[in-house]
Amino acid sequence: MAGRTLKLSANLSFLFAEFPFAERFARAAQAGFRGVEFMFPYDREVGELRRLLHEYRLTQVLYNLPAGDWAAGERGIACLPGREREFREGVDLALDYARALGCSRLNCLAGLTPIGVADDEIRATFAANLRHAARRLSAHGIQLLVEPINSRVDMPGFWLDTPAKALATIAAVADLNLYLQYDLYHAQIMQGDLARTIEANIGRIAHVQIADNPGRHEPGTGEIGYPFLFRLIETLGYRGWIGCEYRPLTGDSAASLGWAREWLSADG
Secondary structure, three states: OOOOOOEEEEEOOOOOOOOOHHHHHHHHHHHOOOEEEOOOOOOOOHHHHHHHHHHOOOEEEEEEOOOOOHHHOOOOOOOOOOOHHHHHHHHHHHHHHHHHHOOOEEEEOOOEOOOOOOHHHHHHHHHHHHHHHHHHHHOOOOEEEEOOOOOOOOOOOEOOOOHHHHHHHHHHHOOOOEEEEEEHHHHHHHOOOHHHHHHHHHHHEEEEEEOOOOOOOOOOOOOOOHHHHHHHHHHOOOOOEEEEOOOOOOOOOHHHHHHHHHHHHHHO
């Protein structure tokens, strides 16, 4: 059956959020997921995370590099001149967690556009930070990803806000260990043309994330043709994970998974 090889990962920052964080691992495994991801691990004891992954036989698929002061509104520091030392320290911290958790890909959030800084300086700062991180992680077999996030709805002012801009950045950095995290929800809002973008860049896409638009709910609740895109992704030979980064329409995570039953069953 088409699509049976797709691997779904539960994003625990979004799915099963009706339960305490530690309980979400069990809920994901019970639903048939074999991979999990979430935004940040750094406020958790690495030993506890490792225990939960082992207990429920889950793979840690992805998380983000440290992104500055999230509570204060920062959304990444990689494009911010003057924060290079903090960025490099964050790469080292993320690497320590990745090695302990067996995580083989880390995502870099660019950050909000700094006020009063020329775009050329922003680009140069981001590129230099990416080169450092890509080389540092490559020595440990860990992929570095960048993610374009829409600046219209979810993160106004986010600098890396279109797939075209992300792909141009990857080409400019020219490091073999730099990949695209392609979030179909964000891409639909900013650029559309999802199928052609996937076809043209499948070799550089290391992770896919999904949610429907509008609303950022589960596939089937909005305008994105997910059955078609899933068939396309499989046909193109994609073997990475597909992260379910959506907010269940009714608030019931398990009930929101009807669209995914065949893949979750296949994983199990």
